[in-house]
Amino acid sequence: MDNAIYIATTHNCAANLAGEAYLLGQEYDHILYLWVNDPCIVIGRFQNPFSECNLEAMEKDHVQLVRRQSGGGAVYHDQGNLCFTFVGKKDVSSKEENFKIVLDALRSLGIEGELSGRNDIVMQGKKISGNAFQTTKDKFCHHGTLLVNSDLSVMGNYLTPSSSKLASKAVKSVASRVGNLQQAKGDIEMKMVEDALIVAFCKAYGPTEIEEIDFLNFPESQRDFHLFGDKETILSKTPQFSHAISHRYSWGEATVHLDIIKGVIETARVYTDCLDTNLVPQIEKCLNSVPYRKEALQAVVDIEQDERVLELVSFLISQL
Structure with missing residues (x-):
């Protein structure tokens, strides 16, 4: 069999996912690809970042937003989390074989993991690995995570949306109890887990x-970087959703109902007890066709002169 093992030297998640897409097109029977990312939130292909993430906290803390091509839920990555990818020809690959390699690697480190549900590995009742799958015409891609010594305390800062009431048709994440391999093996290091996976892979398929490889500066992955890491591209691929935000302003109480399509406010409707009947159409007009981004709404604030509209739009910005 013709096999390959790649280790990414960059910690940029979008670049590493673009690298994974490149590897998906390579003619090997089996590929093991190992990669570690700087802090980021990775959402599934059909997820809504507005409902999954606290985008404001992520921007403040420089946590990257990334969209992968596989399904599944939103996850937090940092340099305490090892990502692994198996790419193989469909006729010689299976998730069962891949899971066996991962479990054998853990066992070699003295850690007993077990499969749970369709795509998780648990240890002592806690999820240590989430997995997702992607199939092309002739390839099977299985990627997953292994929490080695990740900072689990900050996950809730970025995976909890700050918005008030949001209805979306996108796939929702499922909350899980998570844990680190470090809880079972106190002296564990990332290199130990990488080496164990490599040994288990070679045991299954032969010396490799x-x-x-640095996918941040690799021409083929640079070409596809925007698909995974460009914020405008990610938000434009957001499934249609609606966002209703209620608040009491100095001029009255109002609920703003926004229909968002491809990340742009398609329709804004305002319900309020304000006595000025001219205010509602004024607000709706200034919001329609505006990208649902802080920067775009800030541009509305910069040119709007009515203090009531400024107050409302400023509050909307605070909810993003």
């Missing part, structure tokens, strides 16, 4: 050469 290891190649380090």
